[in-house]
Structure formats: structure tokens, C-alpha cells
Amino acid sequence: MPSLSPAFPSRLPNVGTTVFTVMSALAAQHKAINLGQGFPDFACDPHLIAYVNKAMLDSHNQYPPMVGIPQLRHGIRDKIKNLYGHEYDADAEITVTAGGTQGILTAILCCVSPGDEVVIIEPAYDSYRPSIELAGGKVIAVSLTTIRDAQGQVSSYEIPWDQLAKVVNPKTRLIMINSPHNPTGMVWQKSDVDQLANLVRNTNALIVSDEVYEHMVYDGAQHESIARYPELVNRSFLISSFGKTYHVTGWKVGYVAAPAELMKEFRKVHQFNVFTVNTPMQYGLAQYLSESEHYLNLPQFYQAKRDFFKAGLEKTGFKLLPTPGTYFQCVDYSNIQSPQSKLNEGDFCSWLSTEIGVAAIPVSAFYENPVESGVVRFCFAKKEQTLTDALQRLERI
Ligand code: GLN
Secondary structure, eight states, X not given: OOOSSOOOOOSSTTOOSOXXXXXXXXXXXXXXXXXXXXXXXXXXXXXXXXXHHHHHHTTOOSOOOTTOOHHHHHHHHHHHHHHHSOOOOTTTSEEEESSHHHHHHHHHHHHOOTTOEEEEEESOXXXXXXXXXXXXOEEEEEEOEEEEOTTSOEEEEEOOHXXXXXXXXXXXXXXXXXXXXXXXXXOOOHHHHHHHHHXXXXXXXXXXXXXXXXXXXXXXXXXXXXXXXXXXXXXXXXXXXHHHHTTOGGGOOEEEEOOHHHHHHHHHHHHHHTSOOOHHHHHHHHHHHTSTHHHHTHHHHHHHHHHHHHHHHTTSSOEEOOOSBSSEEEEEOTTSSTTGGGSOHHHHHHHIIIIIOEEOEEGGGGSSSOOOOSEEEEEOOSOHHHHHHHHHHHTTO
């Protein structure tokens, strides 16, 4: 039999199907409650749907401007200015994207040339590395410092500033940062951003700041957006996502803000990458964004879910890691019953899905060379009933 198509070398030989898809499929197969892949299982606000519906009925169904409709870009500008202080030029410095992930890929493609070094901090969101590799960049990974308590269980994480100082050099094109952090829920402090400013001050390194969980920072803390720091804004792509903020991950709409020189290059790639992002969603989101209470109330909304889920998990054998941000709760399972406590994180998640009936994500999947810490991630962006049902199953642990 002749082969159907000519063979060619893979551009991404080490990439398989993402862990989120794999774990969601496993959850569906075993009818497990899916606390793995990060997405809400509750409806978005019907007003938002009504706004999009109206836009469709009003004939906003053809191509929008390549960079996004002005109303939405103006709304994004105002939100960033009000929350973080920096005023981007809505015409030259903000582009609406098909979700945060496209914004990240496009930012990387527009500035990373073959051989350039790009620094990531692992565990890192799984799209970063392949995006850098597609651009021909060289991934330089450092690991978050894992802090353990007296019993040897993971208690928190810190940015490895010593390591970063060692790897940043004149070949460093880009540093990828992410706060609030997926998967650990860690949130950067002002001191972290100050350290970053010191690190890059005399370099040519640009920054991609993945802030898609910006409205999920809890306990009264503030989100340390890159847009609070004028010195860093000038070298940064700020990435955010309406899917996360408005419970519509399937709509795939986000945005990127960056100084004009960077945005000019970003748009060169964007226009041939997606060209435009769907029109009625943009109109609907523009109107909804003008009602600031929706994003201002989000920390309170998710903090209540976090606290509810945490209170239930306290009755299990898991050790809970702090969750200052995101809609993810990480747990250390190294003290639960044997032999499950000895499983690697991937196998533990398979066991959890098939035997307990709850899906989770192994934190090791966020590393190129899996680091096994005995920690898995649950998503608590779920209805109270879903969390209650999952907790009932997890009580067996
Ligand atoms: N960002 C989401 C998560 O971390 C899922 C994204 C995806 O499925 N690719 O779970």
C-alpha cells in the first residue's frame, strides 16, 4: 500500500494531545466529575448573551476591523487605566485576539527569531513551549522554587530569582510570566515585579505577561498587572481573556496590549494569523465591559467557591496548597493511603478519574521533564452542586 501522503518532519516532534483534552476525555469515558480542564460549568450572564444576540440581529455579522472594533478597544483601554493606571492608546496599542492563547502565540511569533532564547518558569502553561519552538526560539526553563513544610509536603512556591539572574543574558529575547499562575494559583507580589524590573533593566529582553486570571485574586490582595509598572510596560505584551472573566471560554475572545512599536509587529502577524475576531461577540463584550461591576465582583464570586471547596477538601486526606488566585486548587496527595500516595501525578489522576470519579490535572504536565511533587490541580469554577458531588466522592480519600 503506498502511503497516503508524503512524509515530512514534524515541527513539534515532542507534542501530543494536551493534558486538558486527555483528562476531559478520560472523565467523559468514566463519567467522572470533571474538575480537570479549567472551564466553568455554569451559564454566563443572560444579559451578555442578549447583547451578542442583539448585535447579530443588528447585522453586525461581517468582518470587523482587523484590530478589533473601536468600542471594545476603548473599553479595554478604560478598564486597564482605571484598574492599573497605565493608559494604552486604543488605536495603536490594543488588539482583540481569538483568546489568550492566540495572543501568546502571536506575540512570540512577532518577536522571536530562530536561535533567540526565551525564558519560561515551570510549571508553565502548556502552550508556551511549542509556541516558542514554532518560532525557532530556544526554551530556557527555570523551575518555581517549591517550599515544603516540616512534614515534607508542598506548602507554597516562590519565583527563583537567583536562577533567573543566571539565565538572562544578551541572547534573551523574551521572558514569559504568568500571574495569577496556572496551575499553582500563585500570585506575584510587588516585590516580585520589582525583582523582574531589576533583572531586565539593562537587557533587551521583552516580556509576555499572561494575565488571563487577572480578576481572580483573593483575600483583598491586588493583581500586580504589568500595567502598574511604567518601566516594564514599555517592553511588555499584556495578555488577557474574556473567556475567563465572563465564563465564556468557548467564545475564544481575548486581547493583547503593548506599546505601539511592539503592537505594530504584533499586528503584522495577527492579520495573517486570524485576520479578525468574530464580530457579534465583540459588540456584546464591548457593552458588557462598560458595566464594570461584572469584573469587579469576580474576586468575591470565586473566593466564595474557593472557600466552599477548600472547606470540603479539609475533610479528605489531601493537604491543601494556598490559593491566592486563579480558579484552581492544588492539593498534595503524598499523605493519603498507600499505594495511591506513591503514584506519579499522571497515574494518580487516572486512578482518581476511574476509581473515585473525579478528574484532576497533574501539575507535572506543566513541565518538559516532569517534576513529581505529588501535587494535582482541581478547577473550582463549578456549580455548588458539582463541587458538593465531587467532594462527596473525594471524602473516600
Ligand atoms: N486553560 C485551561 C486550563 O488550564 C484549559 C485550556 C485548554 O484546554 N487548552 O485548564
